[in-house]
Amino acid sequence: MKKKLLNGPYLAWMLLFAIAPLFIVVWYALTAEIGGERSFSLANLQRVFEPIYLRVIWHSLKLAVISTFLCFLLGYPAALILASRPFRRRTILVVLIVLPMWMNFLARTYAWLSLLEKNGVINSVLAFLGLPALNILYTDAAVVLGMVYNFLPFMILPIYSVLYKIDHSQIEAAQDLGATPLITFQRVIFPQSLAGALSGVVMVFMPAMTTFVISRLLGGGQYTLIGNLIEQQFLTTYDWGFGSALSLFLMALLIVMGGLLMRSRGDNEGGLW
Amino acid sequence: MRRARMAQAEEIIRLKDICMDYGGGLVLDKLNLYILKNEFITLLGPSGCGKTTTLRIIGGFEQQTSGDILFEGKSISHLPPFARKVNTVFQHYALFSHMNVYENVAFGLRIKKLSEPEIARKVGGVLELMSLPGFEKREIDSLSGGQRQRVAIARAVVNEPLVLLLDEPLGALDLKLRKEMQIELKNIQQSLGITFVFVTHDQEEALTMSDTIAVMKDGLIQQIGAPIDIYNEPKNEFVAGFIGESNIMDGVMHADYRVSFAGRSFQCVDKGFAPDEAIDVVIRPEDVKLTPAAAGMLRGVVNSVIFKGVHYEMMVSVGGREWMLHNTQMAPVGEEIGLDIYPDDIHVMKKGKKLEEKTA
Ligand SMILES: Nc1ncnc2c1ncn2[C@@H]1O[C@H](COP(=O)(O)OP(=O)(O)OP(=O)(O)O)[C@@H](O)[C@H]1O
Ligand SMILES: [Mg+2]
Numbered sequence: 001m002k003k004k005l006l007n008g009p010y011l012a013w014m015l016l017f018a019i020a021p022l023f024i025v026v027w028y029a030l031t032a033e034i035g036g037e038r039s040f041s042l043a044n045l046q047r048v049f050e051p052i053y054l055r056v057i058w059h060s061l062k063l064a065v066i067s068t069f070l071c072f073l074l075g076y077p078a079a080l081i082l083a084s085r086p087f088r089r090r091t092i093l094v095v096l097i098v099l100p101m102w103m104n105f106l107a108r109t110y111a112w113l114s115l116l117e118k119n120g121v122i123n124s125v126l127a128f129l130g131l132p133a134l135n136i137l138y139t140d141a142a143v144v145l146g147m148v149y150n151f152l153p154f155m156i157l158p159i160y161s162v163l164y165k166i167d168h169s170q171i172e173a174a175q176d177l178g179a180t181p182l183i184t185f186q187r188v189i190f191p192q193s194l195a196g197a198l199s200g201v202v203m204v205f206m207p208a209m210t211t212f213v214i215s216r217l218l219g220g221g222q223y224t225l226i227g228n229l230i231e232q233q234f235l236t237t238y239d240w241g242f243g244s245a246l247s248l249f250l251m252a253l254l255i256v257m258g259g260l261l262m263r264s265r266g267d268n269e270g271g272l273w
Numbered sequence: 274m275r276r277a278r279m280a281q282a283e284e285i286i287r288l289k290d291i292c293m294d295y296g297g298g299l300v301l302d303k304l305n306l307y308i309l310k311n312e313f314i315t316l317l318g319p320s321g322c323g324k325t326t327t328l329r330i331i332g333g334f335e336q337q338t339s340g341d342i343l344f345e346g347k348s349i350s351h352l353p354p355f356a357r358k359v360n361t362v363f364q365h366y367a368l369f370s371h372m373n374v375y376e377n378v379a380f381g382l383r384i385k386k387l388s389e390p391e392i393a394r395k396v397g398g399v400l401e402l403m404s405l406p407g408f409e410k411r412e413i414d415s416l417s418g419g420q421r422q423r424v425a426i427a428r429a430v431v432n433e434p435l436v437l438l439l440d441e442p443l444g445a446l447d448l449k450l451r452k453e454m455q456i457e458l459k460n461i462q463q464s465l466g467i468t469f470v471f472v473t474h475d476q477e478e479a480l481t482m483s484d485t486i487a488v489m490k491d492g493l494i495q496q497i498g499a500p501i502d503i504y505n506e507p508k509n510e511f512v513a514g515f516i517g518e519s520n521i522m523d524g525v526m527h528a529d530y531r532v533s534f535a536g537r538s539f540q541c542v543d544k545g546f547a548p549d550e551a552i553d554v555v556i557r558p559e560d561v562k563l564t565p566a567a568a569g570m571l572r573g574v575v576n577s578v579i580f581k582g583v584h585y586e587m588m589v590s591v592g593g594r595e596w597m598l599h600n601t602q603m604a605p606v607g608e609e610i611g612l613d614i615y616p617d618d619i620h621v622m623k624k625g626k627k628l629e630e631k632t633a
């Protein structure tokens with residue numbers, strides 16, 4: 001009884017802020033305004049599958065996958081180093097990794113803008129060293145860079161948290177049984193960190209797939225990603241129906257991909273869930 | 274004594290002047306120890322005396338601050354754990370939690386690249402030996418403490434190492450299983466011809482299983498020898514107190530074979546002390562004979578009696594000091610009794626020996 005009572009506020013919260021918006025989105029996506037009245041229609045959803053939009057979705061998917069992959073390549077070794085440091089320095093390192101997350105997201109991304117500009121910091125240094133200028137601003141490379149920079153902590157932290165929890169005596173036991181450090185990593189450390197890696201992949205892939213700020217600032221004004229497309233429907237063209245349809249499609253895509261990832265693991269103990 | 278008994282045996286491991294300091298003072302202080310082939314040697318001592326540290330240094334998990342370790346005559350101090358020909362049964366199992374029992378036990382064999390049928394045969398055999406048949410597919414999480422411990426032993430034994438290091442491997446077992454496993458381990462050790470370096474703080478376990486016992490305290494070996502010698506001839510008060518129960522009291526060695534304590538002079542079997550040298554006397558509770566009050570060498574009054582299953586444990590006050598007696602006969606509380614002690618049962622220890630090694 002008591003438990004149910006305590007569930008009340010939580011349920012109300014969920015209804016108000018999670019379920020209700022979802023219904024609004026579904027309602028807008030599945031209706032269209034015909035003669036001043038909204039009625040059921042699949043037109044919005046059909047538009048999503050027009051080649052021009054499919055291309056945007058494909059492009060978003062590609063950049064998100066590349067960013068997630070790069071985050072994993074950078075984040076896994078970082079987490080490994082972090083988990084193997086003596087305790088005091090480890091805390092400092094974790095703080096250093098989390099620190100940029102406390103800084104405003106926009107400010108961080110603007111910082112990259114000024115770094116990457118034609119006459120920005122990086123090119124000034126390159127020029128000073130007599131090296132050719134790097135002109136990646138307003139390209140996919142800059143967007144990927146922005147994503148990797150912004151989302152890397154979301155990869156490192158869950159992996160670190162599972163690596164840190166691996167009982168060190170298991171590593172000793174593996175070595176005792178003749179395993180070199182490489183074999184120890186392959187057979188004892190890596191398998192036990194999969195849950196964390198999975199969490200990291202999901203936590204990077206989701207925002208990478210939905211971002212519109214990074215692509216707008218570092219990718220130049222044109223809408224390059226599905227996030228920008230959705231933003232535009234709501235803020236510029238006021239086509240809430242199409243915007244909702246895109247959102248719904250994106251959501252379905254993420255759920256399917258997330259489900260597939262989870263399935264591939266079987267269980268997901270350990271991660272950040 | 275130990276040398277004489279195993280005169281033919283070759284030495285397999287030697288620890289030379291091993292010192293260990295984790296940063297808070299010496300945990301091992303110039304430890305010297307040699308271990309013979311096929312020997313069952315036990316490191317026995319109270320918690321924190323450095324038993325685990327000694328094993329970890331032999332296994333390569335801890336680098337000694339100074340000193341050297343020889344394996345078959347060659348220094349292995351610089352070798353990482355995976356290159357040392359010893360296997361360890363860890364104090365807290367250290368089983369691989371993401372693998373089932375079979376994969377845990379097969380781990381070392383896979384690294385040696387044995388064929389699958391060979392691995393299956395060996396794993397099956399060792400699980401049988403550890404009374405764990407049918408446990409192959411079980412996850413580690415689903416095992417009881419005792420079962421985990423046996424898997425940990427199986428995982429090490431299956432590799433048939435030359436030397437097996439066991440850190441309190443029977444600690445989590447109930448008394449009955451513990452006794453069974455003691456016999457089982459001893460059998461394994463003898464039939465496979467493996468050298469066992471065994472750690473325990475259970476003196477009874479050490480006495481029943483070992484060929485040799487090294488009694489440790491504060492990072493120092495207090496005494497090393499066969500169980501019977503350590504039991505009968507403890508070298509100092511600490512060893513006497515740690516191995517079995519004993520009555521330890523001050524005495525004076527008047528001359529060779531003549532000792533006095535408890536206000537009386539006794540004949541004994543010890544010699545070679547300075548005239549009137551102050552010494553400690555150890556008398557085991559079971560070595561004191563009960564006699565009628567008038568006939569005894571000493572007299573005492575029974576303060577308490579507890580039945581211990583096989584014998585009675587009596588606390589008897591003798592000239593103002595409490596003695597512990599073990600006897601199959603009992604005397605009622607309050608009764609005056611006589612006590613007899615034979616020369617053989619009086620163990621004389623040098624006074625200074627108590628802890629002089631630590632300070633030296
Ligand atoms: N990694 C470490 N860092 C600092 N001190 C340590 C470390 N490991 C052990 N010690 C200290 O070294 C001493 C010996 O420890 P050790 O684990 O060898 O004892 P032990 O004889 O195995 O005890 P137990 O019977 O409780 O297992 C203890 O005082 C312990 O606190
Ligand atoms: Mg220990």
